[in-house]
Amino acid sequence: MMSDIQKTENKPNYFSTAIWLVLVALTIVSFCIGETGMQGQDVMLTLLAITMIKSQLVANYFMGLYKTKLLWRGIMFSYFVIVGGLIALAYLKGIP
Amino acid sequence: MKYASQAVAKPYFIAAIALFLGQILFGLIMGLQYVVGDFLFPAIPFNVARMVHTNLLIVWLLFGFMGASYYLIPEESETELFSPKLAIITFWVFLVAGAITVLGYLMVPYASLAKWTGNDLLNTMGREFLEQPLPTKVGIVLVALSWLFNIVMTVLKGRKTAISMVLTLGMLGLAAFWLFSFYNPVNLVKDKFYWWWVVHLWVEGVWELILGAMLAFVLIKVTGVDREVIEKWLYVIITMTLVTGIIGTGHHYFYIGLPEYWLWWGSIFSALEPIPFLMMTIFAFNMVNKRRRDHPNKAAVIWALGTSVVAFLGAGLWGFLHTLAPVNYYTHGTQLTAAHGHLAFYGAYALVVLTMISYAMPILRGRAANSEKAQVMEMWSFWLMTVSMFVIALLLTGAGIVQVWLQRVSETPMGFMAVQDQLAIFYWAREAVGVVFLIGLLLYIWSFFVKDKSPVLA
């Protein structure tokens, strides 16, 4: 009985495991960029894009919003776009 | 009336309205002193009139809250009040103490009052809104405890609903934060810091729980909407109130000597404070639209909807107007603050108490609702008072903007009194509209005496 449950249970988890690995990889990429101390507009925008992709992955696949109504996904997506966009704007403003 | 003990609410409501009238009369005196500086001087100097005006406000709202809870808690708990006798004793104690305090303000120089009432033992007087002599402050503690005790005992022996829990929690907070009125350190910054624990955490914190509970109760009664739905939203709205309002205290900490980070914390969280008010407006209208019955007391519905709208305008919108630190840098302590204070107190607290009175008073007098004629009068008084208070807020906002401009923004700033002379037109108009407000209030009081020829049946 127990093993049956485990079998059925394990199957759909390949997907979330893959998402998890992607998140780890993206984090390490961000970290490496940070370690090299690179800066500038392109680096900033790349890092922000990575960040927004990561949060979107968590919201969509960890929280499970990809299954929900457009409204909720829309709220989440626009949140990331607006917050990310405003941050980008502020940084561009700060570049002398 | 479902429970005989609910009747104790009646004297509380009557006292509340009487004191409200007193508050407005003193408001008019002050309004006139703004333009005719020596009016009633030295009999009633401005500071005395203001003390009476603001203290009466606090006391009549407390009477309203107490009356409301004595009315609604038995009905919510489905049991008689624990001790109606205690409630009546508390009423007289509070009324007499309040009356003596106000007479003290009016008859005795404040410094002598302080000396005679033991201010030397424990320095607590002479701070805005907390001007009460020590015995009155202790009296308020005792009255609040007696109220709380009576309500808690009633809730414990009966049904426990979300409304009664929230109301009790609000009262508990009210009593708890009042204790900070006894703390008056010499260090002015600390004094002001904890002073706001009474003032802000009352009106933008625990009082809003009481407000929410009262409004939810009336909405359940007049709309017949499922209690589950209303109580659920009550919780959600007051959650938002606390989420934004507690850290929102920081919007008072910008320029009184506290660390700079309050500029950010205070601005950000208090900027979100309109959200619960907006939710409350949407919620109230939704519930009325989804009503399952047409309650014969239409006036009560108007008061309830009015509460939600004017609370949003006064507390939410007018608060937001000057809550961001860079704006507040210029508006702090100007007529704009007065504009916000007037509309917010009227919208959130005066109106919710009047809503409750409007709903409960006919029932306490043995009918589901007042006659058509009396209700029409009540609605007139609602519109007269609400519109005139809104206009007063607009006029004070105008005065505030001009004041900020001439005194603070200008390259060649004018002195305070010179600016005040420029604002006379606003103050005259405010006084005139204030008279309209008084007429509205008198009409309201008159509506209680309209002879009931065709009582409306439930």
Place this chain on the structure above:
Amino acid sequence: MSAIFTKSMARNVFYGGGVFFFLLFLALTFDSMRVLPTRDNSQNITANVEHGKKVWETNNCIGCHTLLGEGAYFAPELGNVYKRRGPAFIKGWIQGMPTGVPGRRQMPQFNLTEQELDDLIEFLKYTSEIDTNNWPPNIEG
């Protein structure tokens, strides 16, 4: 709405959220109290200042004036009056009240003693030296 939305969860969120933000507020309060000595000019609180504050309070000055922007808005801001007018002017002004000019706003005569006046001025001096994040915007308050 088919979504799950229960009263019991709403209640839990209310209690949880309320406690959470109150704790956060206490944490900020704790930090504020720690930082305060660097800003509140408390090193200059003398017995005279203490007495001056009492004079300020027991004559209900806040009933007309603002102090650091808080109070009534009927009469001038006094948080910076020491810097605006200086001690001699303040003393003379209080002693000369009321002006009795018809139609003008009147300040009562409080019959303060010499000592009380000096201490009140000490209190206003202490107040004017509190670090208020550069408020008010100019000397007019």
Place this chain on the structure above:
Amino acid sequence: MTKTQNIGTRLNISTNTLNKEDLPGDFALWIFIFAEMLAFGVLFVAYAFARAKDVAIFNESQLTLSLSSGVINTLVLITSSYFVVRGVSAIKHGSSKHCAYFLTGAFLLGGVFVCVKMWEFNAKFSAGITMSTNNFYMFYLSLTFFHFMHVLMGMVILGYIIIKSLRSGYSVQDYVGVETGASFWHMVDFLWIILFPLIYIIR
């Protein structure tokens, strides 16, 4: 709302796969989640604009942060979020015990986050850095502390769910509670995912 009604609603959703689902967990908590996202969002944007006014100080102070502790914490939170996903998946398949195990893993990782963060705070405090040092540290400490408190709250919620699931308090029919707590934890996770590069890396 009674439990049977919950189950009814839940079954209705899971059997009707054609319809798009509603938010996972109780909507009451989602209102709170949206409010928190709003508060954090405003704080993030405020940080960015405050930085634009004072780029030099922000860049200079940013270099004093421990990038490695930040990245460790990011990995810790992402992994704990993954465990929570597995926990929810376990209870959906009826295994209370596996659910509790995975959530305990997430809870412990939350504990690791808290420890690393406390070490970081301690290093800053003993260097005499406070919220009043400069605007960068004000935001750094405010945001991380505010988030830190959310981690603690998330751990309290997870702890409650773990105990309840060990007592078989959830089942295939009724796991709204698990989903609700999971949603909160994921929010704590993605807020950190934004916070970390913003405060620690981007310059």
